[in-house]
Amino acid sequence: MSAIDWITQVLEVVAAVAAAPALLGWLNQCRAWLQNRRAPSLWLPYRNLHKLFRKEAVIAENASPLFRIAPYVVFGTMGLAAGIIPSMGTQLPLVGSADAIALVGLFAAARMFMTLAAMDVGTAFGTMGARREMMVGFLAEPALLMVIFVASQISSSTALPVITEHLASGRLGLSPGLAFSAVAFILVLLAENARIPVDNPATHLELTMIHEAMVLEYSARHLALMEWAAQLKLFNYICIGFALFFPWGVATAHIGPVGLVVAIPALAIKLAVAGAGLAVIETLSAKLRVMRIPEFLGTAFLLAVLGLLVHVLLGT
């Protein structure tokens, strides 16, 4: 491991943590433009975080220590996940410690802590949000794993950097299997990040909220960390999408240190395009009823499994 690899590694995590609020700001800006509203500033999420960090934290009397620890655990997990995903370069020192399946496990651990903390205080809304989150999670996780399996079968490895290297090499033609799993991945991304067809991040409507219901009891720095972690999660998911389906511009092994110069603007452009694309999807679709969410995620699972089967049949 050379110094440049470590620099890439540190840069990746720092960039993810620093840029995640901007990504959300950009997404909100695009949405506002598409809906003919006056767009909020790109830096609004930063100001929000800044405001929250300065406030005094209020915690419910009967909250257990878990309630206080959870925001740090969730944020830490998301930061660690950012280090495993090859968003800028594939020669990462941390990558040997975890593959794509462990990454899904990391997300699951974060969800576990989040739902436990939501139920900890014992309010009705928190419990309801936690239950809904678990429902979404247990349906979305197999779909996500299947998506990863399609890509890992093509490149015969479950380590994300190896997959990215293989797909970025450009030896691959049109792959129907990969196309199916890309669509499935977008559905999972929308569900996991509480975006519009599944959850509306802009309201606190008690009948429909999922993510907002879980963080209802948090305030000040704890809330800031929870929000930041959610933004980081969106950032991570989009970067997983890039690693699996659009790996162009990533600094691969044979390019060397020069690759990093290309990789950073490439990542910024890809994120901008992905944010705008998500805004279009969210503007075009209507919020699903909670009862319809299993069908939505069932479609994602189906598409991913079909992708896997089609790849096995046609790829040999």
Add this chain to the structure above:
Amino acid sequence: MAHLPLGQQLLDSCAALLLLLSFAMLSQRRVVTLVNLYAVQGAVLAAATLLLAWRTGETHLYISAALTVGLKVVLLPWLLYRLIRKLEVYRDTEPLFNVSGTMLVGLVIVVFAFSLAQPITRLASTATRSSIGIAIAVVLLSFLMMITRRKAISQVMGFLSMENGVLFGAMSASYGMPMVVELGIALDVLVAVLVLGVFFFQIRERFDSLDLHHLESLKERE
């Protein structure tokens, strides 16, 4: 997938799209959308036939593609739209199983079809042999659709989509059937839709509904 020529890759994509469309039809509740999907399926089938004709140089496949476009993309959907307007059936009632359950059964069927196609694929010598499994899957999924639907018109859609699957199977196994057979099947399907159209009116007149559930009881209840 790495070293296949572009035409082959496009053909594979068409095959995958056909499979996806079968699943879309399986999950669709609205009858009008079902007909739209059927038209799209016909168009994809025609595109696949054209690609195959271009790759193999078999001239009769061009005629087959033209026939597919004329019959399955234009004429049959038009007839079906007219039927739907006259009968005023826009939605199927809830299918016998819920949608997610049907989808899971569909997945099992796809696995079954693919494993069924394995020995055939090994024996066939055509360039498109890998998509035989998809053709079998499309046929079986259409079967499943006919089994799980209540309304007569959705069952007919299943029948039509099954015919698409059979045609695609013949195409990928042996570059299409002889022209006479293909023309015969095309005529058969056309006549079937016309006859079934008349049949729908009879069923509705008798039972005030297109739900085939009513046909199950043999005795009339006075």
